[in-house]
Amino acid sequence: MSAKRRGDEPKGDGVTGFPFDASRTGSWKISLPCSKAEAERISEGDLPEIDALDPQPTLMTSEPDPDQPEAWQLDAYVEDEPSKALIAIIAALAPSTKKKPVVTHIPEDDWVTMSQAGLEPIRAGRFFVHTPHNADAAPKGMTGFVIDAGRAFGTGHHETTTGCLEMLDRLRVAGRRFDDIVDVGTGTGLLAFAARALWPAAKVIASDIDPVSIEVTAENAEVNGVPMGRGRGQVELGVAPGLSDRRLRDRAPYDLLIANILAGPLIELAPVFADAVLPGGTVVLAGLLDTQADAVANAYRREGLYLTDSILRGDWRILRMAKRRR
Template identity: 55%
Template sequence: MSGEWQPQSAESWKVTLPCTKAESDMLTAAEPEFEVDPPAVLMTSEPDPARPDDWQLDVYLGAQPSAELLRAIVGLVPSAAGTAPKIERIEDADWVTVSQRFLEPIRAGRFYVHTAAHAETIPADAVAFRIEAGRAFGTGHHETTAGCLEALDHLALAGHVYENIIDVGTGSGLLAFAARALWPDAMITASDIDPVSIDVTAENMAINVIPADAITLIAADGVDDPALRARGPFDLIVANILAAPLIELAPDLIATLRQNGTIVLAGLLATQAADVLAAYVSQGMMPSSRIDSGDWSILTLVQAS
């Protein structure tokens, strides 16, 4: 997010363009500014985790954009060349209210995930994490991440205790944070193929007052990585990615799992659950529980005895 302002009137405008994930990362890192008053606010988001390269740029403005400003906005996104931006007038609401609408606080099990705009609404009985929308997937507002929070909470409520946990494809770090809250004595690792996600997780650890040495952060492709192998074997693996890589990674994930360990799989559509499950059952895992959240499924598996 770039720029902070308090609207002078109830009128706001939003300009929307598709972008790639690489462009989203660049925009977030560079935080481009325009000579407009009040300042523009840029936000990027991942509308659909099943299409991980297809992101979206939203530019919020306190006045109707000029043709020159629209050309400048389109120029930020080379992949959208020739695409007409979507322009919306937002009446009777300031941009903060509208832009945060899809980021209302989420309650998943004992967890409460919120942005800075809702820091005053934390329930007394909740374990709260502040996660802003930004450069990495996993704000808790998508069904897959919220479902994983519920799955972890269910494991803790059932009395499971884990000593060595890894969050594969950590994104924002949220699931690693939740695991630490549930099993504070465990050794916890958070990994992601994208180094930006590792940077974002470190930033979110600071925001949520999690000591830097409480979670080991590793940029790695999958789990067949020397740094990750040195941390294993793990007795709890959480992998919130996508169906195809979950199937591809099945042998490596199971190879780094301790005897009688647990795996939580997410990022798969309900229609893909049978194929993902088959890849793990064929290698000695058995289903323990399943959470269906919208079009998505979260699978918990344990090693067959």
């Protein structure tokens, strides 16, 4: 994905915004400190001041020092040199800080290096995920995926993605079997690829609101030898918010639905997701802060689902819920 729109997976420690391809154009970055509360508001995505912008910047929040849990940082990425008005809008997202925003230019040649730098391979359950710049072979007994960060955030290093990989692995270890799987807000395609690896006889479809994300997913599928198509053992791709595409609706009901987006859209889509899952089916929800977990879980309880498992990764909670059998 090229940093995704709000409503999809958070990147970095939390990212929201419209996509841009910095590997092609270079970019500009606006950086300033922010509080944890401000970072949480940004991650929740209810930002009318940003919605009014065209194009929208990509916002990333991160926790630079775990020993200072209240001290976070906001980075805003834009394609063109930012105006004073845009800098002021970004600064207003973090009213707690007294420091002026720092504006830096990221040349085209530096972007891929920056995006790949420091991204060590990750292990999550049986999965080993790395970038092309760190092409270590997967250890024996692990399933490896190469995910290029050059055009995208979302290589698997964010706690929500790592937690989802661990949750999927738990399901497989528990002996669960799935035949029809959907990955909503797929980003780079990693979770769809992982689901296919765990249940190779299943039919998998992956969607994202961002067309660039689907382009990147197709590229990643080719790199990782994941076959595309509608048959068993294949992954089909589609561009859609939620499950609005006809192909996604036609393939329902699913026995496994994965949605790594954000708390607001997860709550809003609870009735749609619940209707799209078979009785007894499983829903994996991510992209929500631990402080938002109760609200998200309650929205799905109202639709006839119940909580069966959860994973906490940093400040982020991954929920596994099951639909009650009739």
